[in-house]
Amino acid sequence: MEFLVASAVGxxxxxxxxxxxxxxTFPVIIGLSLLSYAVNVFLFASGRLVVNLPPILSDTAAGYTxxxxxxxVLTAIVISFGMTAVLVVIALAAFLNADDDAVDTKGDSAG
Structure with a gap:
């Protein structure tokens, strides 16, 4: 199971x-979303989830999750959703301003 989760993160x-x-810009936004998903899966897998154990340490439970x-991960999902929304709005504004969605570092639209 660890190999499967590690492969998924990779x-x-x-x-x-x-x-x-x-x-x-669209593939860049999707790529950033995939990177945030990879971090979320990594954080979730690092918690060493145990099936049928309570999430709170108690005297009666032999272990806990x-x-x-x-x-x-829940906080990261909310933050990545907000960041994706901001990136989409910025990309849309850049597209409407330049009539092109190419990521251009030189400032000219030729080529």
């Missing part, structure tokens, strides 16, 4: 980096 990271390095990674 594939999400590789695809996110690949899409982030594209020349159009740490609730902190779950809270961190």
């Amino acid at each position: 594939v999400l990271t590789a695809a996110g980096l690949y899409l982030t390095l594209r020349k159009r 740490d609730p902190l990674p779950q809270a961190l």
